[in-house]
Amino acid sequence: MNDKILYGYTGIFDTPDEIINAAEKVSDAGYKKYDINTPYPVHGMDGAMKLPPSKLGYAALVFGLTGTFAALAIMYFMSVLDYPIVIGGKPFFAFPAFVPIMFEVTVLSASIATVVTMIAFFFKFPNISHPLHGTNYMKKVSSDKYGVCLQSEDEKFTEDGAKELLASLNAKDITPIYFPDEVHEKQTVFEPKFISLLLFVAIITSGGTYFALNKLMFMLPFNWMMYQEKTVPQESSTIFADGFGMRPPVEGTISRGNMPYQFKDQPELAAMLLKNPLVPDEQTLATGKEKYDIYCSPCHGYFGEGDSRLRGQYPNPPSLHSEKSRTSSDGSIYHVISAGQNIMPSYSTQLTRQERWATVLYVRALQRSFNAKESDLE
Amino acid sequence: MSAVESNFEYVKKDLPASWNKLGLLLTGIGLLLVVVAFFVDHTRAAFNNLIMLMFLSSIGVGALFIIALEYLAGAVWSTPYRRIMEFLAATLLILPLVALPVYMNLHDLFHWTHEEAVQGDYILEAKTPYLNIPFFTIRVAAFFAVWIIFFFLLIRNSKKQDESKDQSLTTKNIRLSAIFMPFFAITLTFASIDWMMSLEPHWFSTIFGVYYFSGTVLAALAAGTYAIIVLNEKGYFQFKLVKDHFYSLGALMFAFINFWAYIAFSQFMLIWYANLPEETFWYLNKWEGSWMFVSIGLIFVHFVIPYFGLLSQPSKMNPKNLKFMSLWILFAHFYDLYWLIMPTYSADGIAFGWMELAFPIAGLGLLILIFSMRAKNQNLLPIGDPKLKRGLNFRL
Numbered sequence: 001m002n003d004k005i006l007y008g009y010t011g012i013f014d015t016p017d018e019i020i021n022a023a024e025k026v027s028d029a030g031y032k033k034y035d036i037n038t039p040y041p042v043h044g045m046d047g048a049m050k051l052p053p054s055k056l057g058y059a060a061l062v063f064g065l066t067g068t069f070a071a072l073a074i075m076y077f078m079s080v081l082d083y084p085i086v087i088g089g090k091p092f093f094a095f096p097a098f099v100p101i102m103f104e105v106t107v108l109s110a111s112i113a114t115v116v117t118m119i120a121f122f123f124k125f126p127n128i129s130h131p132l133h134g135t136n137y138m139k140k141v142s143s144d145k146y147g148v149c150l151q152s153e154d155e156k157f158t159e160d161g162a163k164e165l166l167a168s169l170n171a172k173d174i175t176p177i178y179f180p181d182e183v184h185e186k187q188t189v190f191e192p193k194f195i196s197l198l199l200f201v202a203i204i205t206s207g208g209t210y211f212a213l214n215k216l217m218f219m220l221p222f223n224w225m226m227y228q229e230k231t232v233p234q235e236s237s238t239i240f241a242d243g244f245g246m247r248p249p250v251e252g253t254i255s256r257g258n259m260p261y262q263f264k265d266q267p268e269l270a271a272m273l274l275k276n277p278l279v280p281d282e283q284t285l286a287t288g289k290e291k292y293d294i295y296c297s298p299c300h301g302y303f304g305e306g307d308s309r310l311r312g313q314y315p316n317p318p319s320l321h322s323e324k325s326r327t328s329s330d331g332s333i334y335h336v337i338s339a340g341q342n343i344m345p346s347y348s349t350q351l352t353r354q355e356r357w358a359t360v361l362y363v364r365a366l367q368r369s370f371n372a373k374e375s376d377l378e
Numbered sequence: 379m380s381a382v383e384s385n386f387e388y389v390k391k392d393l394p395a396s397w398n399k400l401g402l403l404l405t406g407i408g409l410l411l412v413v414v415a416f417f418v419d420h421t422r423a424a425f426n427n428l429i430m431l432m433f434l435s436s437i438g439v440g441a442l443f444i445i446a447l448e449y450l451a452g453a454v455w456s457t458p459y460r461r462i463m464e465f466l467a468a469t470l471l472i473l474p475l476v477a478l479p480v481y482m483n484l485h486d487l488f489h490w491t492h493e494e495a496v497q498g499d500y501i502l503e504a505k506t507p508y509l510n511i512p513f514f515t516i517r518v519a520a521f522f523a524v525w526i527i528f529f530f531l532l533i534r535n536s537k538k539q540d541e542s543k544d545q546s547l548t549t550k551n552i553r554l555s556a557i558f559m560p561f562f563a564i565t566l567t568f569a570s571i572d573w574m575m576s577l578e579p580h581w582f583s584t585i586f587g588v589y590y591f592s593g594t595v596l597a598a599l600a601a602g603t604y605a606i607i608v609l610n611e612k613g614y615f616q617f618k619l620v621k622d623h624f625y626s627l628g629a630l631m632f633a634f635i636n637f638w639a640y641i642a643f644s645q646f647m648l649i650w651y652a653n654l655p656e657e658t659f660w661y662l663n664k665w666e667g668s669w670m671f672v673s674i675g676l677i678f679v680h681f682v683i684p685y686f687g688l689l690s691q692p693s694k695m696n697p698k699n700l701k702f703m704s705l706w707i708l709f710a711h712f713y714d715l716y717w718l719i720m721p722t723y724s725a726d727g728i729a730f731g732w733m734e735l736a737f738p739i740a741g742l743g744l745l746i747l748i749f750s751m752r753a754k755n756q757n758l759l760p761i762g763d764p765k766l767k768r769g770l771n772f773r774l
Contacts, residue, residue: 096651
């Protein structure tokens with residue numbers, strides 16, 4: 001027996017009051033390396049053992065804040081920088097909508113990090129053994145007794161001193177605890193038994209999850225939610241003759257606020273009858289310039305000279321400063337925008353009527369700028 | 379650490395007469411101003427009165443809730459100062475009186491009481507089966523009745539125990555508390571709907587009752603914590619409370635600060651996200667003119683400042699800090715109620731004058747007066763309570 005290495009001395013108490021008293025006495029005696037084992041957290045123990053406040057909180061703080069800002073950064077990157085989509089009319093940086101996610105990620109990372117820190121630093125991962133494991137002492141203090149264990153590592157520790165101290169506290173079952181025989185090859189987490197248990201758990205959980213999500217969901221009655229007596233978009237239908245589930249609008253339907261262009265194939269009538277309702281002021285010209293630069297300039301060039309930026313991939317249009325263009329009425333330019341002309345497509349879906357007229361005014365302004373009269377300079 | 383023996387001799391110490399005097403003085407000045415206020419501008423006075431009614435209800439019902447919670451949870455740490463909560467809960471007794479001026483000016487406060495306004499308003503017409511004066515009166519009377527009845531039942535057993543030391547009274551109170559809880563939840567929810575949500579009768583929020591509840595408990599806790607610390611400093615509890623007690627009070631306040639923020643944010647975010655005009659206008663009203671600053675201020679006053687003020691462990695154990703924070707939280711609760719109620723009175727900007735000060739002065743005076751009157755002929759410690767000794771010896 002005596003060639004074993006001593007880990008410490010243990011003593012057992014019957015009531016929480018006794019163990020508090022014992023903890024106070026042991027810490028008063030100057031012991032640093034000792035531990036109290038109780039079946040549940042006993043109120044007042046930290047004070048009795050004179051433990052400093054735990055440092056674990058700092059890990060929680062640091063990792064929690066990391067989680068907060070990581071969540072914010074990820075969402076900012078995704079929904080503001082990388083792939084901005086308008087959702088529900090909200091701004092891309094929809095802070096209130098981010099808050100719950102930031103909150104959850106904070107809680108998640110703080111709690112996981114706390115457990116991991118505890119295992120890594122306090123439990124000295126990957127070590128899983130402890131001399132107290134499997135002892136009679138541990139069996140008692142994990143059911144209904146309260147124990148104290150003085151460790152031999154402590155500077156003040158002597159075998160007799162420890163025994164005496166425990167005896168003076170009226171501890172029962174004062175027993176020495178030794179390190180297990182095979183001290184040198186410490187048990188670690190990487191034991192075949194433990195690893196195979198982990199593997200087993202992993203297979204069961206992932207298999208179960210796979211089954212639940214990929215098979216169970218498609219079985220009666222769990223699939224009721226999925227197959228409902230209704231037609232969803234893009235689905236075929238047996239009710240309608242054409243077999244389409246989605247119905248086109250009734251013929252002649254006009255979308256709200258959009259009157260169709262009434263001079264579709266009648267450029268002459270349009271040129272004659274249509275009058276520009278807008279006056280050329282700063283605002284309409286600004287709108288006109290904006291729309292022209294977006295929709296017209298790729299083909300007609302920024303100044304309407306027909307200098308397309310499409311590098312010959314599309315026939316260059318004629319200059320808008322030609323005699324014909326300059327002398328044509330506002331209505332006829334409006335007609336070209338609304339109905340298109342030969343290979344120029346119609347822009348009626350991109351531009352509202354107001355915007356089309358504004359564009360016409362801007363074209364007029366461009367034309368005037370190329371053929372300014374003497375009086376314009378004044 | 380000196381453990382408290384179970385058979386100690388309790389010597390009652392009377393509260394200083396100055397408390398009573400202070401209470402009388404504040405109540406006197408306050409009530410005088412309140413009467414003047416009602417003559418000067420009875421609409422504005424009625425709104426202020428409503429704020430004070432809700433504030434005092436918070437402390438009264440909140441304290442009763444905390445008492446019931448202690449019994450139900452079998453909490454030990456709060457037993458030594460349960461009496462303080464009992465004194466505060468006595469505020470319930472004067473609530474009907476505080477409510478009277480409000481009730482007499484219902485027309486000034488509630489749009490739905492105007493028949494001509496309800497007619498032709500589809501939403502209000504649909505709500506008339508609930509929002510009508512007779513039913514409103516019945517409900518309000520029922521709330522007060524429930525609160526006051528449970529107050530008397532719970533307090534009576536607690537007082538009796540001082541003499542008889544009968545442990546079965548604790549069991550009785552546990553049962554009573556269990557019955558009280560659902561009543562509490564329902565009455566408080568509907569009280570908040572009736573007194574405050576119906577100020578904007580077109581608006582609705584299903585979380586409103588919980589929102590008021592969070593503030594209620596906070597206010598009662600803060601008032602209690604302040605009283606407990608002051609009394610402890612002056613040695614009225616006979617035994618010194620220690621940092622473990624303070625920590626528990628502080629932690630509970632901190633928890634409810636967060637709970638309030640959670641609920642307030644939930645209400646805001648859902649309405650902001652759904653963006654339905656029938657809900658958003660309530661927040662938009664609180665963004666009108668200078669109300670915007672009050673709204674932004676609420677986040678700081680009611681959450682950010684108390685959050686950091688109570689975040690660290692030492693800050694919860696420091697009685698000085700707790701004293702300050704509990705006063706701060708009481709102010710925050712008043713601020714919250716002002717923010718909830720006043721925009722209905724002055725839609726385009728904050729209204730703050732002598733009237734807004736008169737009512738809190740009267741309210742504060744009444745609180746102190748009730749507290750010192752209750753404390754006069756009762757023990758400050760529940761000396762018959764079987765949990766008292768454990769409570770005094772409570773350690774974290």
